Amino acid sequence: MAEPLLAIDRLDVFHGDFQALYGVEAEIAAGEMVAVIGANGAGKTTLLSALAGLLPRPAAAIRWQGSPIGALRADRVARLGIALVPEGRLLFPSLTIEENLIIGGRMGRRGPWGLEAVYRLFPILRERRAFAPAQLSGGQQQMAAIGRALMANPALILIDEISLGLAPVVVRQLYEVLPAIVGEGMAAIVVEQDTSRALSVSRRFYCLQEGRVALAGASGSVTREAIGRAYFGV
């Protein structure tokens, strides 16, 4: 098999003294969509933060196209083409929506995404471009956060809880655009509490339980019972 885009090998991550991930093994190929599921506190956000370089992690535990990147600062990781849509969106409150998008594209990586393309994907953002993030609804903010990450034209986009706190109709809209995003050749790791939704959009999944990969496999063939066991550890 060809070198995966990203390979995770025996990844331990700590929050201070508290160990949140234990020997996580995972990988993702270019253009692939992978779901990470798991209960509250299972370590999903910790995993994405560590991949993005926001948490200390063993230097050799994360390989990008074969090279170890575990020792890189987050801004260096971003330059490789790994973009994070953080949990809770975390737009820059003192930047307008358009400025939030522009700053997402400041690294100047080439690719299909730019202001125009993001506005075509989320037309409401064009209307709201001069607004402050706080003036937008939660769903619109999530669109802006996704748009900000897309602006970087990443090779891998990490999306933490697309649906958190959003109305079901908005969640459905956001999931409808996901294939369009990944269709552009971008790989995606999608973290989601809503298991069935996550499994329906992804090709493969990893289920975390208390910091360990409890189950992994093809999203299409896994049974509810297996997921339930891996999810809750019963």
Place this chain on the structure above:
Amino acid sequence: MEWVNAVLQGTLLGGLYALFAAGLSLIFGVMRLVNIAHGDLIVLAAYLALSITAGFGLHPLLALLLVVPAMGLLGYALQRGLINFTMGGDILPPLLVTFGLSVIIQNGLLMGYTADPQKLQAGALETASLTLLGLTAGVLPLLTFALAVAVIGALQWMFYRTAMGRAFRATSDRQDVALLMGLNRAHVFGLAMALSLAVTAIAGVLLGIRTGFDPAGGGARLIFGFEAVIIGGLGNLWGTLAGGVILGIAQAIGGQIHPGLQILAGHLVFLAVLAVRPRGLFPKMEG
């Protein structure tokens, strides 16, 4: 009429205070750093201009062409070589380091230039004045005020209209998310300190022409700048100009009542503002 005149002189003096304050305001806004050495860096810039004017026989305003970039470079180097190592957790370490820097600069200047007061010689500019409607204003104070407005206007433009300004605001908002945009925090902080000290260079040269300076004079400049920032409201550059003007007017009116009251009146107005509006008169709107 003499009261009107006092207000005018105070307003123009406020321009100088705004220049003391603008750099302080900028770095506090971007990295929440209170730079205790700010006043001493103003004085350092004045001494740098002194050496340049003496060495090359340049007019002090022309010396700005060298002092501004020199102070900017010094700012970048200081931030990346020293202050950055203290940032990121507790607010105390950077405070202590800049305090130490203040002591070092004062003593370094004392060794290099002695304790004698110095002045930058600007020739006719020092005494030239304009009279309009019975009011007389010195050309130098007018020029200072105009420069203060120009500097603050330029900073405002940079902050809200340029990529660098976006990077400053983003870093100020959320440092970790700014990293995700590929922004190198150490470099962004270095740029902010470079700009801060570039403004400090202008302040130092104008101070040097106007009143003269000595190695121990930094503390008072820090306090005036700090008061202007607080009166105007944290994070608001035009507010900082207004704060400088209010401080200048308070001092001028105090001095008009009794010469000994000049400085005290400024401090009293500062305390009054702090008591009534702890976030300053024009705090930045929260989004």
